[in-house]
Amino acid sequence: MIYTVTVNPSLDYVVDVDGFRTGTVNRTKNETVYPGGKGINVSIVLRNLGVENRALGFVAGFTGSEIEAMLSRMGVDSDFIRVGSGLSRINVKLRSDEESEINGQGPALSEADVGSLFDRLGALSDGDTLVLAGSIPASLPKSFYSDVMARLSGRGVRFVVDATGDLLKKSLEYKPFLVKPNNHELGEIFGVELSSRDDVVPYALKFREMGAQNVLVSMAGKGAVLAAADGNVYQGDAPACRLVNSVGAGDSMVAGFIAGYAKSSSYRDALVTGLCTGSASASKEWLATKSDVDAMISSYGGLSD
Incomplete structure (x- = not known):
């Protein structure tokens, strides 16, 4: 549950x-x-x-x-x-x-x-x-x-933490399954500016070393980076869409990641579902439906190699 x-x-x-x-x-x-x-x-x-x-x-x-x-x-x-x-x-x-x-x-x-x-x-x-x-x-x-x-x-409870600052840092001791800072929040923790996915990768890996199993870093229209528990780093562009409302897009990414991983036990698939769910919500007045997400996934070009 x-x-x-x-x-x-x-x-x-x-x-x-x-x-x-x-x-x-x-x-x-x-x-x-x-x-x-x-x-x-x-x-x-x-x-x-x-x-x-x-x-x-x-x-x-x-x-x-x-x-x-x-x-x-x-x-x-x-x-x-x-x-x-x-x-x-x-x-x-x-x-x-x-x-x-x-x-x-x-x-x-x-x-x-x-x-x-x-x-x-x-x-x-x-x-x-x-x-x-x-x-x-x-x-x-x-x-x-x-x-x-x-x-x-x-x-044996699996923890997911989407928070900032001390709330996020203090959670790492308990090895949360997933944390989801955005690039600005991650940069603030380390005192650096992270503007590209390549910039994000080493700091996402550092956050993994500090205790998080999976570090999902959202970057709005620039996509996301996942430093995954399997030791790999996955990243991809945000699916193309017309931005209507960004409120809730990050939360939708978290929900999409959880749903994608529950379905496939694949971190790659979970990231794709997270990216597409976040973009599907950003393209609407409010939060995405299943049909919105399915349509976004079917048109998505895939992650970067």
Whole structure:
């Protein structure tokens, strides 16, 4: 079973406004509301690809109830912990002459709330996969993901970590199956600028030496590099597509990699599925469906030798 954790999920309110101006009334041209959060995106795409999974995390207030309801309508299984006070955050994404975002804070989490999540995670066992994705609220320590992994260490749980900075670095001690920094995040960790796939390769290999089994480095339109557990380095261009919305593309790549590897046990195939799933989502207003991904895979030229 695959589980995802989104510590601070959101309702994403996406609005299009022609010629947005401050200090006056602006009217929307289009508006949409989606459930948001990196782990939630992974869960939705996995569900779209026909892969069973369960979304975990914290919700609060009427916004939290709507997140749960929207996921239920999408057919995504969830088991969120309800926080007693506050509201799950609303993130406003404004698209006009420029794109702007206003992200909410979300509820403060108590020790009891965190304890309830640990109780749920206590049911995981050998063969399960746990996806820890996204940022965490200030009320939690920067070791939160590694704390989770420490509690489950030795149970045969496969960890996937999509995070930045200390959250990512501290997870390496527990040898996660997959980590997915982008090239900028990987460069920040090592204090270098990584602009090409050739630049990325040695640092992806270093990250493997530091503990990660597979290091998948996304590079937006430049494709991705995979330093794989089999000792090989795979890389490829992003499939050609018209960029519509990059939000969720990286999360879609993670979901595609997980789904591809589950189907074939091939790192090469997993990378192809990840690349095509990420691009399929980037070419849409929202997250890719199975037919979107299948079409992208059928037209993809393949990885670089």
